[in-house]
Amino acid sequence: MKSISKLGQSIQPSLTLALTAKAKKMKSQGEDVISFTAGEPDFNTPENICNAGIEAINKGLTKYTVASGMDELKEAIVNKLSSENNLEYTKSQIIVSNGAKHSLFNVLFALCNEGDDVILPSPYWVTYPELIKLVGANPIIIETSESNGFKVTIDQLNKIDPTKVKAIIINNPNNPTGAVYSKKELEDIGNWCVKHDIYIIADEIYEKLVYDGINFVSMANINDDIKDRTIIINGMSKTFSMTGWRIGYIASNNDAVIRVISGLQSHMTSNPCSISQYASVVALEDSDEFILSMKTTFEKRRNLMLSLVNDIKEVSCEKPEGAFYIMLNIQNVIGKTIAGKVINNSIDFADVLLDEAKVSVVPGVGFGAEGFVRLSYSISEKDIEEGIKRIKDLLSTMR
Ligand code: PMP
Ligand code: GLU
Secondary structure (H helix, E strand, C coil): CCCCCHHHHHCCCCHHHHHHHHHHHHHHCCCCCEECCCCCCCCCCCHHHHHHHHHHHHCCCCCCCCCCCCHHHHHHHHHHHHHHHCCCCCHHHEEEECCHHHHHHHHHHHHCCCCCEEEEEECCCCHHHHHHHHCCCEEEEEECCHHHCCCCCHHHHHCCCCCCEEEEEEECCCCCCCCCCCHHHHHHHHHHHHHHCCEEEEECCCCCCECCCCCCCCHHHCCHHHHHCEEEEEECCCCCCCHHHCCEEEECCCHHHHHHHHHHHHHHCCCCCHHHHHHHHHHHHCCHHHHHHHHHHHHHHHHHHHHHHCCCCCCECCCCCECCEEEEECCCCCCCEECCEECCCHHHHHHHHHHHHCEECEEHHHHCCCCEEEEECCCCHHHHHHHHHHHHHHHCCCC
């Protein structure tokens, strides 16, 4: 038989989704697994949002909508951006898609030609490099350091040849590191992009999950020149615990980008689910209490994770300021032996944790961060305590 697409075959499946599914399967088979792999809030979607979905079904609002999203939802997004982020967009500058993942693909497709470079600071969320490759572009990875809070700096950008660079992806707050950029840091990056005519893909899906009283600043909020070349990515998944509803969106005042994505979406998926769109209107308009309570819970769990992890002498962790992940530094574990197995990398460590302690984590290599593993604290305090205790006990046997 003729061989199938080379590009298609070059795409790696999502490591985070695969490991989450594996841990779930082990649990359903009765294994006592503590899973730190979850990439979604462990809260139910709030009742008022669910009811809005049910109402949409009961009212027969179950037909195609405008391919780029319903007017009512675009209006709710415009209002959200104005009241919460102090950003003015019109409805025609918004496109609603089947999740932020879909929005990201659409934006990369609209921006990139074959051979373009896209700057991606590492550690990065697993999906970015694959989507960049899917549109024929090259990911240009800039390694950030733990000592710098895992944030890309202007000094690092100044060392890049910008000639072939079409765009940079800034994920703030960051998955997997929890890093949150300050206004000044965003300004430096944004002005560099303006100077070199580079688009900024600002993935702000974790914007509501920032701790320690820090105020989230949107990349588009720095100045008009930066806003003009910024394409905001956001969605319902993390803010309203609506991962399964599949609604994401972009905001951009670049007409050409909007036009290309509308056309693309009209052929590829038609509209995002009508029921989810109706529910999303209610989510955006009436969720303040839910968001506050989720954020408070996550902040408490983050503090618990940090205090427990910092009590383990073989590993360490810097304090993340957002999202719901920590990056556990396992550099002192590499080369050592646990349960008779030499730990050569983050995959070996994740394997031995699962086999010997029934604890599931995501190896850093999937995020371009060898020497680390990602732990999600989207689980109960009781599970956090038990899981970290198991890690500590296993590490105490390290030779
Ligand atoms: N961006 C980041 C950084 C994420 O962690 C996720 C979660 N998978 C997404 C985008 C995509 O979210 P969704 O497709 O569920 O809207
Ligand atoms: N963003 C989540 C994670 O990083 C969900 C999984 C995925 O979409 O890859 O775990």
